[in-house]
Every structure is written in structure tokens, then in C-alpha cells.
């Protein structure tokens with residue numbers, strides 16, 4: 001049974017039925033099950049039935065002029081419901097009008113009469129019959145009912161304004177209901193609430209309770225309607241705004257077009273195209289597209305637009321898939337490396353090995369090399385040459401003085417003017433994802449409150465994790481594993497151990513005179529001639545002149561000053577050529593002072609005479625190896641040891657150890673132990689203004705003290721280095737090659753070394769091995785004995801004047817910290 005709203009105006013068959021006034025307490029009625037609708041007392045409801053049995057029930061009732069019972073089905077889906085499928089409270093009703101349609105459908109109007117309850121179902125063949133009783137209404141307090149009636153009326157007034165399914169007529173009918181009971185039933189019948197709640201309202205005989213329930217249902221409905229109206233209003237305004245923006249933007253476009261200005265939408269289209277072309281990984285592309293979507297909704301003149309645009313610009317311009325093809329012809333690569341740099345066999349071999357492996361296995365990870373050596377030995381220029389040999393792009397990132405982590409890893413995009421870090425910048429500049437990136441001067445990294453750039457480098461330089469390097473600005477990972485990283489440093493000490501651990505260290509200790517000569521002739525000279533617009537028809541610099549430059553005008557491990565001096569010679573010639581001088585100029589040794597002024601380094605620092613208490617030591621500094629002198633003297637006074645010359649703690653302690661060793665072994669040195677009681681000893685290490693530290697001057701100080709107390713002079717042209725222990729063992733030192741090169745430059749002909757350093761001498765240049773005698777000792781006593789002349793010097797004896805093999809010497813003029 002369904003409610004049929006079309007049934008407003010019955011046309012065909014009308015049967016007037018008078019409402020029966022007399023009601024009996026118990027009555028047997030035919031029962032019509034209702035689906036989805038409820039009939040309340042006093043209300044007229046149109047209904048429709050299709051079922052033949054039910055149609056007969058209606059016929060029957062009409063004919064007999066009897067009432068029928070109307071009960072809601074518990075489950076609306078159920079066909080032919082039985083007694084258990086119906087609620088037990090319903091409404092009695094009488095049929096007013098009926099229409100029968102040709103297809104068997106019956107439509108009729110029914111008038112609700114009273115609330116009834118089923119007492120029991122009686123036997124019946126075609127339709128349900130039941131004995132029912134009327135539910136008498138419980139009226140309760142009239143005042144309360146009146147109050148509730150008013151509340152319901154006012155709620156209805158508001159509701160009519162909001163609910164689209166209720167109209168003003170409904171409101172009028174509602175306020176015209178003459179009793180609270182009729183009002184309640186009328187409203188319940190028309191309200192859009194669940195059918196179960198309607199049934200509850202029907203089943204409630206207590207009027208006040210019923211009114212209360214209805215009122216709360218009304219309020220709930222009101223709340224829902226108000227909320228949905230709000231949502232609709234909001235959606236409407238949002239739509240309105242975006243439509244308005246769209247229209248304005250379109251107008252702006254049109255205006256700009258008229259004015260001949262650029263079109264902003266081209267930005268979006270352009271990025272769309274660039275994203276496609278950049279072949280970025282899928283995950284990055286998702287990010288880029290999201291950003292592009294954001295951009296397309298922004299006002300192009302806003303600051304935010306610029307930020308978003310710059311970000312996209314970075315994303316699309318990174319070399320996600322661009323790479324240069326490696327030149328894998330080893331012979332050609334070797335030729336290029338040899339063309340640019342003399343010697344440096346180890347480094348060149350390492351590069352060629354990498355290329356060889358790369359040839360056999362395409363996706364090999366880039367190595368991370370670290371070139372360590374004094375200034376001017378060609379670390380930086382070697383990097384460039386490697387890139388050239390491999391056919392890769394090259395970029396240099398100078399780390400010197402860098403203190404801010406963001407320089408490596410970038411600033412977060414929330415910062416104004418944020419940028420990616422230097423690594424990502426380099427990649428963009430190179431335009432390929434497999435360039436050679438040189439991280440120059442990694443030993444000069446700083447750190448402060450802005451973070452520690454070294455820790456950011458850890459990720460960059462770890463082959464295991466740099467395939468997903470994350471820059472704070474980009475926020476998407478970038479694969480650095482194809483990049484060949486080369487770092488450079490002057491010395492290893494300041495590099496954090498964890499960082500050192502990640503790199504393959506290749507030492508470039510410095511050059512001997514012969515090497516310098518060769519490099520000058522093959523590389524520096526031609527380079528300088530070319531830089532000055534000259535060629536070999538204008539100028540030759542004789543070998544003797546270059547030797548003079550190396551000997552007397554420079555004192556360095558590398559080549560920078562030598563190159564500068566050569567440049568100034570060439571410059572002088574260039575000036576003459578420019579003023580019209582036609583003949584070829586040849587510069588020989590004797591011309592050098594005329595052109596460059598007096599020689600800068602004299603030969604007089606390492607004494608050619610055996611002296612007491614003055615010992616040349618060897619130090620290792622950031623500019624390579626250097627000579628370092630230890631002077632010891634004594635005077636009458638309280639037993640004391642004074643140390644001067646800006647010595648660090650380690651160096652002071654090794655001075656004290658040396659002193660204790662000499663005192664405790666006085667008899668072995670033939671020293672009278674008594675003299676220590678009345679002497680004050682002073683050790684000084686010039687240059688006094690340069691801070692010095694490190695344990696390797698131990699043996700030098702011990703020899704100085706032993707020489708002082710025994711009166712035996714130190715052998716001339718002998719230098720030494722080595723750490724000592726209190727027990728008199730001689731321990732190995734670092735930077736051996738650099739130190740030997742310094743000794744070689746200073747003209748020393750014998751160097752005293754710890755036995756354990758013997759293994760480090762295998763790779764020494766032949767030139768050094770030839771000109772310097774190396775003496776190895778493992779205990780201090782024999783070392784000291786060797787270093788000193790056999791006989792004590794008599795007090796007033798003059799210098800022996802013994803000729804020595806010293807080639808040249810000079811006081812150290814460096815100011816960097818020395819490690820002895």
C-alpha cells in the first residue's frame with residue numbers, strides 16, 4: 001500500500017461514506033498493511049493498492065460500510081505480510097472515495113479515525129482480520145499542552161521558511177487545528193522524519209509525551225535544515241569568488257594581449273612543456289605538477305607566485321636525465337692528463353683505473369677522491385684536467401671559510417630568497433648529472449651556530465647514501481651517485497675523521513727542484529707565454545735562469561710562486577715587444593737579478609759549521625714541509641726549564657720528556673749529574689711569532705740538550721725528526737715526504753729518522769734519495785750519539801770551518817702553524 005499524492009481530485013467512482021460515530025471498545029476489522037506511510041486520526045490520506053486481495057478488502061469494506069484497520073508493516077519490502085510483520089498499534093479508518101483503474105490498480109481516500117491496538121488476529125481466508133481495541137488518549141495538564149502547542153506552532157513557522165517541501169498552506173492548516181492532539185497528528189503526518197519515529201508518535205497514547213517527542217523532532221529537523229542552508233550558502237559564495245576571479249583573469253589576459261604584454265598562462269604552459277622534457281623521476285614529477293597546479297591558481301603579481309615559480313624553475317632545470325658520455329679511450333685520456341700535468345703518476349693511474357672499470361661496467365659509482373698537499377702542487381688544476389680527459393663537465397665549489405650548513409644543503413623554501421645549496425647549484429650549472437665536482441679546500445670548513453657544513457657533506461660524500469641526496473630547498477631527492485667528487489686539502493688534520501673516512505686520499509707532497517725545472521719548461525713557460533700573447537720566437541728563458549728562480553727566488557713545495565716569477569719575467573719581455581723591440585730575447589741566470597731585483601732567499605740559515613746547542617729539525621705545516629730550529633742554552637740559576645717560541649702543550653711536554661731523559665741517562669752521555677743542580681736551561685724555537693705544536697721535534701730537543709750538556713757540537717747539515725718516549729724509544733712521524741722535500745730544499749745532506757719510517761721512503765723521488773742520506777734509529781741514545789760530534793768542542797775554539805755539502809738554506813718566513 002503506497003501513498004499516492006496525485007490522488008487529489010477523484011473523478012470516476014465516488015462513494016460517500018459517513019463517518020461512523022458510534023465506536024465499540026472491541027471490534028473485528030479487516031486489516032490493511034501499510035508500506036512507508038501512516039494514517040493518523042482525523043486526517044484524510046490518499047492511498048493506492050495493486051494487490052488483488054487487498055483490493056477485494058477495500059471493496060468488501062466499502063460494500064459493508066465498515067471500517068478497516070491500517071497498520072504499518074515492520075519491513076516495507078515484505079510481500080503478503082502476516083500478523084507478526086505488523087506493528088501492533090495502528091489507526092482505524094473509513095474509506096471516503098475510491099477509483100478503480102483498468103490495470104487493476106485501486107486508488108482511494110481514507111479518513112483516519114482512532115488509534116487502535118490489535119488484541120488478536122482472527123481466522124480469515126483472503127485478508128487479515130483482527131480483533132482490535134481503541135487506545136484512549138491520556139490528556140494530562142491542559143496548560144502544558146497549550147504551551148507545547150505554541151512552541152510547536154512557532155517551530156513550524158520557522159520550518160516553513162527553510163524546508164522546501166513545506167509551504168505556507170501547511171502553516172495555515174497547522175495553526176487552524178483546533179486541539180493539540182489534532183495539531184500533533186497533522187504535523188507528524190507531514191513532517192519529513194523516519195517512518196519508525198512516525199509510528200512511535202502514533203503508538204503514544206499520552207498526549208504530552210507525544211507533543212514533546214514531536215517538538216524535539218521538529219527542532220532536530222530545523223537544525224539540519226539550517227546547517228545545510230549554511231553549507232549551500234558557503235559553496236555558492238566560493239563558487240562565486242572563483243568564477244569572479246576567473247572572469248577577471250580572463251579580462252586581464254585580454255587587456256594584456258591588447259597591450260602586447262606577455263601572457264601569464266604561457267608560464268603554466270611553458271612549465272608543463274618543461275616538466276615533460278626534463279624526464280624527471282615520477283615522484284619528482286608528481287611534486288612538480290602539484291606545484292604547477294598551485295601556481296596556476298595564484299595571482300601572478302603576488303610574492304607567493306614568484307616563490308612558486310622560482311621553485312618550479314629549479315625543478316625543471318636540473319639535469320635529471322642529462323649526462324655527458326664518458327670518453328672511455330684510455331690512451332687518449334692518458335694523453336690529455338699528461339699534457340696538462342707533469343708526473344703525478346699515482347693520481348693519473350687512479351683516474352685511468354676508474355675509466356677502465358667504467359668501460360667494463362656502465363653503472364659504476366663515481367669515486368670520491370681527496371687530493372692532499374701543499375699549496376700550488378696542482379690539486380685544483382688537476383681536477384679540471386680530469387674532467388677534460390673524461391669528457392665531463394667541471395664545477396668547483398670552494399669550501400674555504402664556509403660556516404653555514406645551508407650553503408651545502410640549501411635553505412628551506414619558507415625563507416625569503418631561499419636557494420638550493422652549492423651542490424645542486426653546481427649541477428644546474430653543469431647541466432649534466434655526471435660532472436666532476438671539486439670541493440676545494442675541505443680542510444678550511446668552519447662551523448658555528450648556523451650549523452656544521454661538514455656534517456652536511458657526510459651525506460654528499462657517502463657513496464652508499466648519496467643516490468638520494470636531499471636538498472632542503474628542493475625537498476625531493478637527487479641522485480648524486482654518478483657525480484665524481486674530488487676534494488682538496490692542504491693537510492689532513494683539520495678534516496673531521498668521519499669525513500676523511502669516506503674519501504680515498506691521494507697525497508701530492510710537493511716537487512723537487514728537478515721536477516720543478518721540468519714542469520717549468522713543459523707547462524709553466526708555454527702557458528705564460530700564451531697568456532701574454534708571446535711565443536718562443538720572442539723569448540727563451542735558459543735553464544740556468546729557471547734554476548736561479550727555483551733556488552733564490554722561491555722556497556715552496558708547489559709551483560705558485562715560481563709561476564708568478566716566470567710570469568713577471570715574461571711580462572717584462574712583453575713590455576719590450578709591445579714597444580717595438582723586434583729581436584728574440586734570451587734570459588739567463590745573470591739577467592734574473594736585473595729583472596726581478598735581488599734574490600729573496602739567502603743561503604746562510606743552516607750553518608755550515610758544527611755548533612753546540614742549535615739543531616735543525618723538520619716540521620710539517622699546511623704549506624708543506626719546513627725547517628725548524630731548536631736552540632738550547634744554559635745559565636747559572638735555580639734548577640729550571642724555560643720554553644719559549646709559542647710552543648703548544650704537546651711540544652712543551654716533549655721538551656720536558658727530553659730533559660728528563662737526558663738527566664736520567666747522564667752517565668751514558670758522560671754528563672756530571674751535579675751540573676743539573678746549579679743550571680737553568682732555556683729552550684727556544686724560532687720563529688718566535690709562529691705557534692708550533694706536535695710531538696715530532698722530540699728528538700731535535702733531546703739532541704739540543706745533550707749537545708748543550710756534553711759540549712759536543714751537532715754535526716753540520718744534519719736535520720732530524722722523531723717523537724721520543726721517556727724510555728728513550730724513537731717513534732715514527734707523519735708528513736715524511738714533505739719534510740724530506742723541505743730538507744732537500746734547505747740543502748741538508750743527512751736526515752736522522754725513526755726506524756719505523758723506513759717503509760715510507762720507498763716512493764721518494766730518486767733525486768731526494770740520491771742527495772740526502774737517510775739514517776734510521778729506533779732508540780734515542782744511539783740517535784743522539786750519532787747526531788753529535790765525537791769530541792766536545794773546546795770553549796774558545798773557533799768554528800772548524802769544515803766544508804759541508806749544504807746546498808742552500810734560509811730562515812723560515814712562513815707564518816702558518818707548524819707541526820714539528
Ligand SMILES: Nc1ncnc2c1ncn2[C@@H]1O[C@H](COP(=O)(O)OP(=O)(O)OP(=O)(O)O)[C@@H](O)[C@H]1O
Nearest residue numbers: 340341342374375376377378379380381519523559
Ligand atoms: N704537475 C704539474 N704539472 C703542470 N703544472 C702544474 C703541476 N702542478 C702544479 N701545476 C701548476 O701550478 C699552478 C698551481 O696549481 P693549483 O692552483 O692547482 O694548486 P693547488 O694545489 O690547488 O693549490 P692550493 O692548495 O693553494 O689551492 C697551476 O697553474 C698548475 O697548472
Ligand SMILES: [Mg+2]
Nearest residue numbers: 379380440488
Ligand atoms: Mg687549489
